[in-house]
Amino acid sequence: MGTLAAAIPVTAGPTAASGHAGDRRRRRRGSVAVRCSSAADERQALFSRIAPVYDHVHDVLSLGQHRTWKRICVSWSMAKRGDRVLDLCCGSGDLAFLLSQKVGLDGEQLQTAASRQDQRWKACYKNIKWIEGDALDLPFTDHYFDAVTVGYGLRNVVDKPKAMQEILRVLKPGSRASVLDFNKSSSFFTASLQSWAIDNVVVPLASSYGLTEEYKYLKSSISQYLTGEELEKLATEAGFSSAKHYELGGGLMGNLVATR
Ligand SMILES: C/C(=C\Cc1cc(O)c2ccccc2c1O)CCC[C@H](C)CCC[C@H](C)CCCC(C)C
Numbered sequence: 001m002g003t004l005a006a007a008i009p010v011t012a013g014p015t016a017a018s019g020h021a022g023d024r025r026r027r028r029r030g031s032v033a034v035r036c037s038s039a040a041d042e043r044q045a046l047f048s049r050i051a052p053v054y055d056h057v058h059d060v061l062s063l064g065q066h067r068t069w070k071r072i073c074v075s076w077s078m079a080k081r082g083d084r085v086l087d088l089c090c091g092s093g094d095l096a097f098l099l100s101q102k103v104g105l106d107g108e109q110l111q112t113a114a115s116r117q118d119q120r121w122k123a124c125y126k127n128i129k130w131i132e133g134d135a136l137d138l139p140f141t142d143h144y145f146d147a148v149t150v151g152y153g154l155r156n157v158v159d160k161p162k163a164m165q166e167i168l169r170v171l172k173p174g175s176r177a178s179v180l181d182f183n184k185s186s187s188f189f190t191a192s193l194q195s196w197a198i199d200n201v202v203v204p205l206a207s208s209y210g211l212t213e214e215y216k217y218l219k220s221s222i223s224q225y226l227t228g229e230e231l232e233k234l235a236t237e238a239g240f241s242s243a244k245h246y247e248l249g250g251g252l253m254g255n256l257v258a259t260r
């Protein structure tokens, strides 16, 4: 189990009710879905250990660039005002908050999100539902979302084809999935630079927070990940009509855009 976040702006009246009809678990209208990070297995426990310093470590290590990469991921999802969107593997919610601003608040505010005590709190964030769920068994009906984002999550799920099939299932026809992650580069130079940066910058800094092993996992997870070309194939084999992987950050990161 892990973390999901759905930004679901609702218009007053019947749409609001139908907005819940799609939930497999049929939550009561106005129910508060509270995000709780499950520590069901070691990988979830790893992210729970990182959570307290997650944003700060990333700001320092990427010189704030991770926020740019996340904005690009959300932009390429084509989420727009009034859409119903999902941020899968949402973690501390960076992409969910960006999506929330994209889709905005239309009409009645239906949900109270788990609040993140942050002076940047915006009214639209009330359209977010924080849900504990499994990317491999999403608690939503078919064709439920106008866009899905996954930020640094697909690399961490144990069954990537199943995750892509679930994303496809919950997307409306013609909608997009935007998947941001580290890039498993085919370039020897880029792969060597990335490996050097993780060994000599990322892990030493993470060690100062007592997170040596956690960030050593990062390197092994990238080595076991898929290249951009393999991610495109993963998406089309799952049933997406088109898929394109774009390199970011000089090839250190990558974003897959797949259209249903
Ligand atoms: C937000 C980022 C990574 C999230 C993340 C994902 C994982 O799967 C992990 C697994 C285990 C431990 C930690 C993570 C994890 O943090 C990307 C930005 C943060 C990176 C750690 C920074 C990487 C820096 C580049 C290698 C070099 C950047 C050079 C230049 C400043 C662009």
Ligand SMILES: C[S@@+](CC[C@H](N)C(=O)[O-])C[C@H]1O[C@@H](n2cnc3c(N)ncnc32)[C@H](O)[C@@H]1O
Residues within 6 Å of the ligand: 001, 002, 003, 004, 044, 047, 088, 089, 090, 091, 092, 093, 094, 095, 133, 134, 135, 136, 150, 151, 152, 153, 156, 157, 158
């Ligand atoms: C590196 S964090 C990414 C957080 C956030 N998306 C970001 O961009 O910073 C990976 C997240 O994936 C979640 N995760 C891993 N496997 C999952 C699964 N099967 N279902 C749902 N979430 C999962 C973890 O709980 C963690 O919050």
